[in-house]
Amino acid sequence: MLKKKIENIYRLGVKELWSLWRDPAMLFLIIFTFTISVYTASTSVPETLNNAPIAIVDEDHSALSQRIISAFYPPGFTPPQMIDISQMDAGMDDGQYTFALNIPANFQEDVLAQKVPTIQLNVDATRMSQAFSGSGYIQQMIQLEVNEFVARNRTVTSLPVELELRARFNPSLEKKWFGALNQIINNVTMISIILTGAALIREREHGTVEHLLVMPVTVFEIMMAKIWSMGLVVLLASSSSLYFVVMGFMHIPILGSIPLFFCGVALSLFAMTSMGIFLATIAKSMPQFGLLLILTLIPLQMLSGGMTPRESMPEFVQNIMFFAPTTQFVELGQAILFRGAGLEVVWKPFICQFFIGLALFLFSLKRFKETIHTMA
The missing domain is CATH 3.40.1710.10 (abc type-2 transporter like domain)
Structure with a gap:
């Protein structure tokens, strides 16, 4: 029985990958997001003045x-x-x-x-x-x-105390180091939600939901197939972006363990893809899904600590955003990539990310079961 379930999940996931392969708009979005978007986000705002009139x-x-x-x-x-x-x-x-x-x-x-x-x-x-x-x-x-x-000459006043400035983790204070890595973290969140939500809405628009309902598959298998297939796409795209764009083309050094970081990416994808399915069960069409995406992504990215430190936010916002998967993902991602932290440092956000993802998965699965027959 278990073998049959795994086989169904695998075959349904392969079907999702073929559907994505036939969608040039989504393929372009993935490629653009993890290549040009990463580069422009890290270099678009100059670190110093440049030809100011x-x-x-x-x-x-x-x-x-x-x-x-x-x-x-x-x-x-x-x-x-x-x-x-x-x-x-x-x-x-x-x-x-x-x-x-x-x-x-x-x-x-x-x-x-x-x-x-x-x-x-x-x-x-x-x-x-x-x-x-x-x-x-x-x-x-x-x-x-x-x-x-x-x-009449360059004089330096000698102070009784001399301040020695040492910048850790980014000695040359290059903004693009932070911008490129932070953009990958944000893009993983955005694309994972978009792909899973679009995959479910595409089923509804193409009328294939009816086909799934008459097949000997469960709602759990359908949902898991979408999660592993779209998560795999984002995992491959983000890893390619990190190796070829960030480290290869932009020559940005990575201090921490890349395998450990992608373990955190996998946990984040589990939560984000579940959230994407939940949003798709609420939206009736792709335009509605896009509006819901805006209302969801902007708070998740702005209040997660990726743009501004969480300590500078009101305590009420900090307490609420602690339960957001993006907050834990940003914390572990920045700790590993920027500061070279190991598992002994980031084990808490890993555990929090797992339980947050599990709660989102169960909640989305319940919602999916309730609405799948009305989607047909």
């Missing part, structure tokens, strides 16, 4: 103002455009500059007289990635140039 109004025409102007050069900034005060507002309104710096008259004289002169910096805040990082960067640059001009 800046205009300067120099009303002082002094040695100090020229020193400040010369501090802005590529690749951080475009060559500064020297404009009149009357052109500054119009240029900002037209979007020609992200930054417009106004150096007032008598600026050098006031600095040498130990007064407190002010420089006006106008920022186009609609260009968020450049505006927020650039405004602080420009303030530091101007302060450094003014201090060097006053001191």
